[in-house]
Amino acid sequence: MKINIKYEKKPQTVKQNSTNENKKTFAHSSYSNPLIVAWGKVLKAYSIDCSCDVQLSSGILVTHVPVRSLEWVGSDGNEGFGERDLPPEDCKVLLLFPDGMIENAFILCSVLETIGTIGDEMQGGLLASGKETEYQKIKEGGLKKTYDKTTGEYTLELNGATIQIDVNGGVIITPASGENIELAGNTKNLVTHAELDSAIQTFITALNAHVHSGVLTGGGSSAIPVGPMNLDISGAEATRLETS
Numbered sequence: 005m006k007i008n009i010k011y012e013k014k015p016q017t018v019k020q021n022s023t024n025e026n027k028k029t030f031a032h033s034s035y036s037n038p039l040i041v042a043w044g045k046v047l048k049a050y051s052i053d054c055s056c057d058v059q060l061s062s063g064i065l066v067t068h069v070p071v072r073s074l075e076w077v078g079s080d081g082n083e084g085f086g087e088r089d090l091p092p093e094d095c096k097v098l099l100l101f102p103d104g105m106i107e108n109a110f111i112l113c114s115v116l117e118t119i120g121t122i123g124d125e126m127q128g129g130l131l132a133s134g135k136e137t138e139y140q141k142i143k144e145g146g147l148k149k150t151y152d153k154t155t156g157e158y159t160l161e162l163n164g165a166t167i168q169i170d171v172n173g174g175v176i177i178t179p180a181s182g183e184n185i186e187l188a189g190n191t192k193n194l195v196t197h198a199e200l201d202s203a204i205q206t207f208i209t210a211l212n213a214h215v216h217s218g219v220l221t222g223g224g225s226s227a228i229p230v231g232p233m234n235l236d237i238s239g240a241e242a243t244r245l246e247t248s
Contacts, residue, residue, distance in 0.1 A: 040101035049090040056091060056111060058099060069099065070110045092144065094122075 044058035044066075055068040077086035091097055096115055102108040116130055117123045123131075130140060139151040148161040156171030164180030179185050 038104040040104050042099050042101070044097055044099055046091045046093055046095045046097055048093065051088065051090065054088050054090065056097075058097060058111065060099070066099075066106060066109060072110055072112055 042060050042062065044060040047057040047059055047065075049056045049071075050068065053068060053070070054073075055070050057065065057067045058069055059065050071090055073087040074089070075085070075087040077084070079085065091111070091114055096117060098112045098115065099109050100112050116126055130142060137153040139153060141149045143149075146162055148159075150159045150161070151157075152159075158169045160167045165183065166176075166178045168176040168178075170176075177185055
């Protein structure tokens with residue numbers, strides 16, 4: 005038998021009780037009522053109210069169950085703040101039912117599957133040996149965040165590009181093959197290797213245009229080179245930017 009339960013909760017006025025009234029309320033609430041925990045599978049997500057339809061392991065279907073926010077939820081007067089991070093379909097999630105009431109349910113977290121197709125895809129990635137001191141998060145789309153708790157190194161990876169920050173604050177940026185690192189804007193205080201080379205070559209070209217063969221100083225010796233000048237910086241280290 006399949007039971008469909010629709011989750012709906014009308015807005016309620018928040019009332020501040022006295023200390024004694026709160027004690028009476030708590031005495032007849034969560035401290036004595038059961039806290040039910042259940043696993044379920046996400047069937048559909050809704051960004052309009054940050055909720056999901058979930059089929060519990062018992063077969064019961066609950067709809068529009070709120071998803072937890074790991075950030076504080078509120079408003080700064082202009083717009084709301086918090087977190088919207090909805091689980092994908094077929095994701096295994098943990099639901100809590102405070103006071104044992106299905107109307108109070110919310111989705112708490114997920115779990116790394118170790119069986120089935122998802123479990124096979126996790127092997128060698130998030131499920132790997134020797135990574136006990138490594139924090140790793142892989143987002144939909146392939147963005148990978150890794151923090152090594154031993155070395156303090158933080159790494160971002162996406163489509164072959166990486167950004168590494170070491171414990172001393174050193175930063176290494178490596179673009180994907182065939183891609184560039186672009187420093188845009190007129191307010192930047194860093195000069196790229198290509199920009200420096202272009203400026204030097206422009207200067208050399210202008211200088212060579214003013215070199216005249218046979219111009220002598222009063223002593224009778226040539227003071228200006230009679231051949232074209234050249235300054236090649238192609239052998240310089242082109243991947244490191246210094247700010248000092």
